[in-house]
Amino acid sequence: MAGGGSWRWLCVLRARQLGALLRGRCRCLGVSAASRLVEAGLQPRLDKFGGLSLHLAQLRSPDSLDTATFQGWLQDSVKQWKAEGQKAIWLHVPILQSRFIAAAAEQGFTFHHAESDCATLTLWLGEGCSKLPHYATHQLGVAGAVLNTNTGKVLVVQDRNKTTNVWKFPGGLSEPGEDIGNTAVREVFEETGIKSEFKSLLSIRQQHRHPGAFGKSDMYIICRLDPYSFDISFCQQECLRCEWIDLAELAKTKDTTPITTNVARLLLYGYKEGFDKIDLTMKEFPAVYTGLFYKLYHRELPDDYRNTTNL
């Protein structure tokens, strides 16, 4: 499973050695600073990542708590938690209570992430650099290489906001929670009006410090799609041109990007010699954690290797 090696040991340590003890301590802090937080409604909880977690949404009377008082409580509590051997504090702040953020920052808290109406700050109390997991590091872009196998023509577009005439596969950013294949099919339809079906995954590109990704990394996946409509009706706002062009032409032309050239050649190889030579096919599995399903993509396994008895 994916999981940050650096914080996993912390989870183990916290969950096994400090968990029960910690909850006990938080309840019996007596006249301590942390107990004043608890009286105000802030019951620190052991976080799944192995730190203490405070949710300011639980404050009983947030409007009557001034930032100086909160800052004093937090300062004393942090000292106490550190003395108790806590490794990290997570602070969840509703946007309308954001006046407490600067107070926390004065104690060394920084933003871990924020979205919509809540910010999450962290303070690392352990030794060395923070071992807490990072927030999401990648945006995901997906394009669709829609090939009409009857004509050998593939669907390409030219972006309206680019100066050069560069053919590329239609595509765009994945929506939160959207499957790779669905992004490809949706973006192809939005840009070109062509309806299509996901067949396989062809290529993956990773690019760091992407200016269009707020400095985060960009993952860009090209999928192979089968068309089931053929009349182009392209988005005039996004595209300058949209055409079905000969795949061999696309593989040769200089009016394109290196990725498009590579994937066009790959697609030509698959078209001539069998798509099993180029495809990563998809299989669905139930997820342990969420009760949802996840999708796994890899080369198709021959029948001989699918059954345990043959191995």
Add this chain to the structure above:
Amino acid sequence: MAGGGSWRWLCVLRARQLGALLRGRCRCLGVSAASRLVEAGLQPRLDKFGGLSLHLAQLRSPDSLDTATFQGWLQDSVKQWKAEGQKAIWLHVPILQSRFIAAAAEQGFTFHHAESDCATLTLWLGEGCSKLPHYATHQLGVAGAVLNTNTGKVLVVQDRNKTTNVWKFPGGLSEPGEDIGNTAVREVFEETGIKSEFKSLLSIRQQHRHPGAFGKSDMYIICRLDPYSFDISFCQQECLRCEWIDLAELAKTKDTTPITTNVARLLLYGYKEGFDKIDLTMKEFPAVYTGLFYKLYHRELPDDYRNTTNL
């Protein structure tokens, strides 16, 4: 190129039609609310995403500006910008100026993202749902399937913090800006003490609403690695067990995850019939935007398809 189709048209519209005009307007707002923001140091700039961008770090005297005054200015400015046809406002707030966040939230601003010592809020002024691009949506986990081709044995671990005896490939979360192959090699070494080299990419899994990813999506990639050390010295904090086990055994055992089973079978197929049957190999290209290099992974192209002249 990856890029949110939904906001691309906005960029075009803004950059071409409103850019110069807008900057002119901002300078000549006279006694307007927006001009008071400018006087305070906040010069709104046309953002690459097609909205107006304000950086509170530019405030000349942030400590002498009270939140009520700021809120009044912002309220009036938002009205004015909306009347001018602006589609979106981006507000960048240094953590120590976070008292202004709640004031902005009262005007409808929400968190777009936050990291370290800065939060970015947005307000969508256009029609319908926001067409601004999302922040990073995926965390990336990478594991390494290290196969000793002399013995047919593969390196596996059992996590210390899992209750069941489940064999899996060592791996963990990618660090920001880290290449896929480097994550695999680093995590394998940290967990097992085995030194290895990246060979190829074998599988990709996408899983949404991942509890270990703060509710974001998880991308999990397994790479094929060649070992160049063989004596295990595993991390006792992370792993309960670490062994070289027979690849055919791993492909059959029930003491593992569905993904590990699938990839073990795939690896067995490659081991017996040639790794070209299973590998996505890597190629590096110069990036247009950043001056850095990016990495592209797909099936290896036969020589016949690499040269334009043959196509």
